[in-house]
Amino acid sequence: MTHAARLVRHERGVPVYEYRTDLGSSPVAVLHAAGHERPGGDRPHIHAFPVLMYAPDARVLYLVAPGRAVESPALHGIRDGIGVYFDPAALGPDGRAPWPAWRAHPLLFPFVHGKADGLLRLDLPASRQPFWDSTIASVEAELARRADGYREAALAHLTLLLIDVARLAADVVGDLRRSGEPLLAKVFEVIDQRHTEPLSLRDVAAAVGLTPGHLTTVVRRRTGRTVQDWITERRMTEARRLLADTDLPIAEVARRIGLSDPGYFTRMFRHHNGIAPRQWRNGGLSAPPAARRSPESS
Structure with a gap:
């Protein structure tokens, strides 16, 4: 399997x-x-x-x-x-x-x-x-x-x-x-609503009424990751969906996740997914063996 x-x-x-x-x-x-x-x-x-x-x-x-x-x-x-x-x-x-x-x-x-x-x-x-x-x-x-x-x-x-x-x-x-986590809930609501536009740690901090430093500390302590990590993860999830469900050009996919530079998007996508956007869209068939190989599985 x-x-x-x-x-x-x-x-x-x-x-x-x-x-x-x-x-x-x-x-x-x-x-x-x-x-x-x-x-x-x-x-x-x-x-x-x-x-x-x-x-x-x-x-x-x-x-x-x-x-x-x-x-x-x-x-x-x-x-x-x-x-x-x-x-x-x-x-x-x-x-x-x-x-x-x-x-x-x-x-x-x-x-x-x-x-x-x-x-x-x-x-x-x-x-x-x-x-x-x-x-x-x-x-x-x-x-x-x-x-x-x-x-x-x-x-x-x-x-x-x-x-x-x-x-x-x-x-x-x-x-x-x-009890919930009202602050975290608000942070991820902002990311979910605005990941399709230019969005930074400073923007998220302003939206939730905290300084960037304080917000970074809180999010890292409670999730183990930074606000920028979560912004990137949400963008990569949307990018994979667009690549799978549409025939949009790579530049348009980048634009729709808030990135104006297609080259930067391609580098980011490769870093987080192991292969380039076009290769992922093609099912990874043109990816090098190291990128296609999966780890031993749990």
């Missing part, structure tokens, strides 16, 4: 993996821990996308928070578990926003649970296990057959799983939803 994740950078020495969004990649992937290497293996690593781990024998679910350094859930006794990986952007426009903004998304919010170890454990009632087993099997069947409409069918099954997760996690994350 095509690896679901690829190594894109390191943060303080910890590898960061993003969901593969190459043309032809499925928006959902299922990996069985037994017999497969997991992205990051058993070493500490970071996923920049949601991961759902299911241990049928123990009837346990783990929600792996994006942006948190975690060790493989295998270390928590689920070596025979099943990993469900997915591209949050496939769930609609709200899923394209940087992950802290998912607090407004009913299906993604449980993954921003704030647990220190990056893992939220949910015990699955025995009555729900047949549903989980059959729904995951349905996702796998769609991905194996790849018949017409398989992407939509796989996403439909994933949505049912995420609805069940949201219901199971309602009590666990209720306090977090009520």
Whole structure:
């Protein structure tokens, strides 16, 4: 099976993996821990996308928070578990926003649970296990057959799983939803609304009423990344969507994500995605082997 994740950078020495969004990649992937290497293996690593781990024998679910350094859930006794990986952007426009903004998304919010170890454990009632087993099997069947409409069918099954997760996690994350992070919510609202125009740290700071230095400290402390990092991530997500869904010239794609210099956009895109925009649009077929090779997967 095509690896679901690829190594894109390191943060303080910890590898960061993003969901593969190459043309032809499925928006959902299922990996069985037994017999497969997991992205990051058993070493500490970071996923920049949601991961759902299911241990049928123990009837346990783990929600792996994006942006948190975690060790493989295998270390928590689920070596025979099943990993469900997915591209949050496939769930609609709200899923394209940087992950802290998912607090407004009913299906993604449980993954921003704030647990220190990056893992939220949910015990699955025995009555729900047949549903989980059959729904995951349905996702796998769609991905194996790849018949017409398989992407939509796989996403439909994933949505049912995420609805069940949201219901199971309602009590666990209720306090977090009520307390919230109003400042972070405002920061990512500004980024989401203005990433298509020239936008800087100073602009975001002015919009939320803080000095650039103070805002940088707060955002880095709470997310591990800078405001500029989040602006860039939102722009790259939109750029990948435009490259996949339209035939717009590269210069126009750059303009639509707030960058006036196509050359700078191309360099930025290559740095963050491993290949140039035109190569990504073509499914990476013309990319050099090093850029196409994915890491061993979790």
